[in-house]
Amino acid sequence: MIEVRRLTKQFGKHPAVDNISFSAEKGEILGFLGPNGAGKSTTMRMITGFFPPSSGTVIVGGSDILTQSLAARRKIGYLPENAPVYPDMTVSRYLDFCAEIRGFGGAAKKQRVGETLERCFLADVRHQAVNTLSKGYKQRVCFAQSILHDPEYLILDEPTDGLDPNQKHEVRLMIREMSATKAIIFSTHILDEVDSVCSRAIIIANGKVVADDTPDGLRRRSISHGSVVLTVTGAATDDIQQRIEVLDGVASVSVVESDGERTTLRIFPDDPAVPVADRVIASANQDGVRLASVFVEQGRLDDVFREITTGIRP
Amino acid sequence: MQSGNFLRNIWIIMKREFAGYFGSPVAYVFIVIFLLLTGFFTFYISNFFEAGQADLKGFFQWHPWLFMFLVPAVAMRLWAEERRLGTIELLLTLPVTVTDVVLGKFLAAWCFIGIALALTFPLVLTTMYLGNPDMGVIFCAYLGSFLVAGTFLSVGSMTSALTRSQVVSFILAVVACLFLILAGFAPVTAVLSGWAPMGLVDLVSATSVLSHFASISRGVLDVRDLLYYLSVMVFMIFVNGVILQNRESA
Ligand SMILES: Nc1ncnc2c1ncn2[C@@H]1O[C@H](COP(=O)(O)OP(=O)(O)OP(=O)(O)O)[C@@H](O)[C@H]1O
Ligand SMILES: [Mg+2]
Numbered sequence: 241m242i243e244v245r246r247l248t249k250q251f252g253k254h255p256a257v258d259n260i261s262f263s264a265e266k267g268e269i270l271g272f273l274g275p276n277g278a279g280k281s282t283t284m285r286m287i288t289g290f291f292p293p294s295s296g297t298v299i300v301g302g303s304d305i306l307t308q309s310l311a312a313r314r315k316i317g318y319l320p321e322n323a324p325v326y327p328d329m330t331v332s333r334y335l336d337f338c339a340e341i342r343g344f345g346g347a348a349k350k351q352r353v354g355e356t357l358e359r360c361f362l363a364d365v366r367h368q369a370v371n372t373l374s375k376g377y378k379q380r381v382c383f384a385q386s387i388l389h390d391p392e393y394l395i396l397d398e399p400t401d402g403l404d405p406n407q408k409h410e411v412r413l414m415i416r417e418m419s420a421t422k423a424i425i426f427s428t429h430i431l432d433e434v435d436s437v438c439s440r441a442i443i444i445a446n447g448k449v450v451a452d453d454t455p456d457g458l459r460r461r462s463i464s465h466g467s468v469v470l471t472v473t474g475a476a477t478d479d480i481q482q483r484i485e486v487l488d489g490v491a492s493v494s495v496v497e498s499d500g501e502r503t504t505l506r507i508f509p510d511d512p513a514v515p516v517a518d519r520v521i522a523s524a525n526q527d528g529v530r531l532a533s534v535f536v537e538q539g540r541l542d543d544v545f546r547e548i549t550t551g552i553r554p
Numbered sequence: 555m556q557s558g559n560f561l562r563n564i565w566i567i568m569k570r571e572f573a574g575y576f577g578s579p580v581a582y583v584f585i586v587i588f589l590l591l592t593g594f595f596t597f598y599i600s601n602f603f604e605a606g607q608a609d610l611k612g613f614f615q616w617h618p619w620l621f622m623f624l625v626p627a628v629a630m631r632l633w634a635e636e637r638r639l640g641t642i643e644l645l646l647t648l649p650v651t652v653t654d655v656v657l658g659k660f661l662a663a664w665c666f667i668g669i670a671l672a673l674t675f676p677l678v679l680t681t682m683y684l685g686n687p688d689m690g691v692i693f694c695a696y697l698g699s700f701l702v703a704g705t706f707l708s709v710g711s712m713t714s715a716l717t718r719s720q721v722v723s724f725i726l727a728v729v730a731c732l733f734l735i736l737a738g739f740a741p742v743t744a745v746l747s748g749w750a751p752m753g754l755v756d757l758v759s760a761t762s763v764l765s766h767f768a769s770i771s772r773g774v775l776d777v778r779d780l781l782y783y784l785s786v787m788v789f790m791i792f793v794n795g796v797i798l799q800n801r802e803s804a
Contacts, residue, residue, distance in 0.1 A: 288647045292800075314649040324640030328577045340566045341648050385644070
């Protein structure tokens with residue numbers, strides 16, 4: 241387990257990370273979200289022992305990163321932001337170096353490096369110098385370095401940044417696959433990624449944790465969560481809006497779009513947990529009116545993210 | 555910490571650094587410039603052949619002055635480059651101590667300079683051909699020269715850790731090395747002794763690499779001289795580690 245305890249980092253007077261606490265268990269994939277400059281990278285740098293915290297500490301699998309730094313660092317795999325790798329080394333030399341410093345030698349080293357090259361789709365460029373690689377490949381080399389020693393804890397700072405859609409998919413698959421035996425913390429600006437990969441998400445803003453929840457839990461906070469979006473043809477907009485507004489369990493109805501022929505309405509229920517879709521459909525269903533589409537909105541992470549980090553309701 | 559691990563880590567880091575030197579043109583440029591400059595000073599300024607002596611005094615006396623510029627040029631990239639590229643973030647989050655890394659990098663650079671120094675061997679062969687030089691003196695002078703290089707390197711490595719700009723690191727290191735030389739440079743000590751008490755003059759010149767180099771290159775291997783070089787190096791490397799450990803930013 242990674243336990244982040246009351247972590248604070250001041251740069252000058254300004255706190256970049258302000259008293260953050262959370263923990264991640266093995267089996268969890270923790271998404272780390274927040275606007276630019278929120279303090280995600282700074283937090284990760286403290287977790288991995290690169291920055292000394294101004295106060296607070298991190299316990300990695302029982303080892304304190306400040307007092308038992310080496311033991312803690314042995315258990316961590318880290319992909320820093322912007323994937324820094326020595327530019328004039330070849331890919332396989334670089335991974336050899338990482339394997340050696342992690343304590344592998346001889347056949348074990350060869351096997352590790354070989355496997356990792358395959359896994360990260362780097363076998364074709366293994367003899368190429370890093371500075372001749374494209375950005376996405378560099379990112380993969382650095383990712384390869386982080387999983388090389390099969391660490392118990394993975395800290396990934398924007399691991400899919402710069403990857404093509406196929407590679408993004410592969411990395412997400414890999415993260416999901418590895419999560420059974422590892423605790424993984426990764427930061428991202430891609431909210432879909434949170435949905436498809438994370439078991440939990442933490443949103444930070446201005447150095448503080450502002451939300452810590454499952455992706456579904458976050459979505460439920462969206463004002464559009466549980467609302468019914470209905471599109472009908474052949475009905476007067478005012479007429480159908482009034483008819484639905486008076487239904488039991490309906491809080492309000494707003495017109496999304498209306499062009500005379502076609503009307504799209506959004507119906508907000510009193511309680512998102514109590515479905516109103518059946519009643520809405522029944523009341524819309526009358527002579528001359530045809531249902532074009534109807535669906536229940538789950539809520540959108542984008543909206544929740546914006547609301548939580550800026551306080552503006554979309 | 556087990557010493558086996560300590561040596562192993564230093565060795566792995568040294569190997570990586572060393573491969574880095576010869577993987578880039580910097581190394582070859584450095585070696586060529588060093589050899590050209592030593593040749594120039596030895597033959598044109600010291601008039602090696604005309605001097606008519608089978609010793610290498612005219613060769614070694616220039617080393618501190620050459621190293622003053624060349625060694626900071628090697629040292630400036632040690633840390634500044636890591637910081638600029640961001641690779642320091644991976645290096646210092648590996649399961650190795652700051653001491654491992656600082657020593658590994660330092661030793662790799664020192665060995666590299668040692669190789670450049672060793673490549674001046676044709677000059678030794680020439681003196682052997684011309685006359686009958688005292689090989690003990692030559693060996694001591696090489697050792698002294700290597701120690702001066704190591705001392706300057708430790709200074710340069712420390713200034714390199716201070717900044718992410720190689721230029722700033724270079725200038726700071728040259729100034730520091732210049733001070734280490736001038737403190738024992740005869741014209742400077744002459745000026746000093748005009749008004750300062752004798753004890754102070756001795757103290758100042760004792761901090762100079764030049765006064766310690768002078769005796770070693772005459773073939774006098776004094777423990778105090780060795781101690782001087784080693785303690786400056788240890789101190790600088792220690793400060794280097796402290797700077798890295800207390801770095802507030804990347
Ligand atoms: N080395 C540093 N020196 C001074 N201030 C810093 C340093 N590193 C980060 N900061 C400041 O700390 C704050 C948090 O930065 P951080 O890099 O952690 O943000 P982030 O959440 O990772 O942003 P992004 O999404 O852009 O990567 C910012 O205001 C930044 O300017
Ligand atoms: Mg960041």
